[in-house]
Amino acid sequence: MLLPSRRGLQPLKLALTVAAYLSLAALLYCSFGPHIVLPRYGSPAAESSQPHPPQAKGHLVPLEAHIMSKCPDAKDCLRDLVLPAMQKVHEKVNxxxxxxxxxxxxxxxxxxxxxxxxxxxxxxxxxxxxxxxxKTFLGFTMCLTRDYQEIPQRELIEDCALEHAIDFDRLNECATKDNSAFGVKLLRESVRRTAEAGVTKSCTVRLDDQVYCIRDGGKWTDCPHGPGVNDLVVAISKLYSA
Structure with a gap:
């Protein structure tokens, strides 16, 4: 169960509260309000352990979805475009x-x-x-996103982990590793990658490092090839065969 909002706390105090909770508990179940800062934590060793984002291998076509986990547009985008397209062409994309x-x-x-x-x-x-x-991590993410209002409640995460054969203990260890430094590092690197791509809206789908389509405010925009699943499948197939 989520704790009540604590909007009266100062941002720094809120950030430290989040960090402390991550160190002591399995996952954070509290919601403090918008635009709270998670600061940098951890040792140089924790920083260097961060893997780079996956890169395309061979002639696989880069496909990327930029989202926010508690965003309704992310839910529509993953459910209606990304997931069904991946089911058809997952072997052709990175x-x-x-x-x-x-x-x-x-x-x-x-x-x-x-x-x-x-x-x-x-x-x-x-x-x-x-x-x-x-097939595993995207399915798990879609499972969480269907009930995005409940993220990050433990029961939801455990249920989705079980459904997609994910070890909850390993997931929790990753999120809380090094007094939460590792998980925060993962997020910071991902956010930085998105910023460098010039992406600001959830959900933005990029194909071959170019914006392919955006789901924002309950509408599809900036989709010159169309927002349909078959449109994306055809675009991926053409790039794969080129």
């Missing part, structure tokens, strides 16, 4: 799930829907890291 946030001056991240969303992002990034087959 798929990456990246996250949208605001990098801060202290090397932190501000999440639009608060630290609950930051934790949801971290959980989904850990799933991608530990289970790199998109």
């Amino acid at each position: 798929f990456t799930l990246s996250f949208i946030g605001k990098p801060t001056e202290n090397d932190g991240v501000a999440c639009m829907h608060g630290p609950g969303e930051c934790l949801g992002n971290i959980i989904e990034l850990c799933a991608q890291l530990l289970y790199p087959d998109p």
Whole structure:
């Protein structure tokens, strides 16, 4: 059960509260309000352990979805476009799930829907890291996204982990490793990747490093080839065969 909102606390105090909870508990179940900063934590060793985002191998076509874990547009985008397209052409793409946030001056991240969303992002990034087959981590992410309002409640995460053969303990270890430094590092790197791509809206789908389609405000925009699943499948197939 989520704790009541604590909007009266100062941002720094909120960030420290989140960090402390991550150190002591399995996952964060608290929601403090929007634009809370998760600052940089951890040792140089923790920093160097961060893997780079997956890169395309051979002639696989880069396909990337930039989302926020507690965003309704992400739910529509994954359900109606990304997931059904991946079911048809998963062997032709190098798929990456990246996250949208605001990098801060202290090397932190501000999440639009608060630290609950930051934790949801971290959980989904850990799933991608530990289970790199998109059939697993994308399915798990879609399971969470169907009930995005409940992210990051433990019961939801456990149920989705069980459904997609993900070890909850490994997921939790990743999110809380090194006093939460590892998970925050994953999120910071993902947010930085999104910022460098010039992406600001959830959900933005990029194909071959170019914006393919955007789902924003309940509508599809900037989709010159169309927002349909078959449109994306055809576009991927053409690039794969080129």
